[in-house]
Amino acid sequence: MLSRVAERVYWMGRYMERCENVARLVDVNTKLLLDLPRGVSVGWGTLVDISGGSDFYRRDLDSADERAVMRFLLADMNNPSSLMSSITYARENARITREILPSEVYTLVNDLYLYLKDRFPKGAARGERQALLEEVIEKVQQFTGMLAGCMSHNDAYSFLRLGRNLERADMTSRIVDVGTSRILTKALEETEANEPFENILWMSVLRSLSGYQMYRQHVLDRVNAEDVVMFLVQDSLFPRSVAHCLSELSEAFDRLPNSDNAQRVLASVRRQLKTADILQLIESGLHEYIDSIQSSIGEVHSEIADTWFLPQVQVTQ
Incomplete structure (x- = not known):
């Protein structure tokens, strides 16, 4: 298949997975506010941290309000990681x-x-947000199932798998990172009886x-x-664990030509995961890990881009 087609389907897989990830994060954080007692807060800026939005209107994340964060994560076209x-x-x-995808x-x-275009910015209001986010999650799950059940498992499908699982592994690692280094620390420093809130x-x-x-x-x-x-x-x-996502990448690489270099880079990451002592890292350096x-x-x-994509083809990231 053509390199430009491979790159397009790879990024389609990444962007659709990113839609689901953003919807999940916002939905869960909204529900979390109902579980935490008064006076204990995780802050909306945490979601910007997880999504990698480094230029959040040049504001302090600790003082970010719900409305601004929702607009940034859901509807802001200047944020390449926003839902829209x-x-x-x-x-x-x-x-x-x-032409290479099932018409559905x-x-x-x-x-x-x-x-989504029809409902933004209305969908940023908390009263309508949950239904909108659940619709996004459901549709992306349907998208994944349609591809698995209706598309030939050829090279194009392998590039879709690469995009989806690389994006998923990246987001899971971000959630773990922020969960250990920001959410927990911020919430627990505000209360002495911290074990229930930790759970x-x-x-x-x-x-x-x-x-x-x-x-x-x-x-x-x-x-x-x-x-x-x-x-x-x-x-x-577990399909959303980092280790499982990387094993999916390995299977997709096996189906593609000229994948030896990519497999070597991937094998190094998988060794990092397998040999890690999580307890020791939590105590001394999980964030760095x-x-x-x-x-x-x-x-x-x-390595994927260097092996299969043409350098002069520019795809917005």
């Missing part, structure tokens, strides 16, 4: 490559774009990835930092 930006880029990539897939992406916060982290029930089946103990981090980083069976994992995920993306 992501669905716009996904739709454009789907439009250009629609493009229709779904286009309908979701029109749905609530870690359950929120799991629910942002729809991982709470699977975690309870996997870990027969109360929700705690060490087990949650191990589950989300190292568990090979997650930073190195995110850098390594970036290197995997760079």
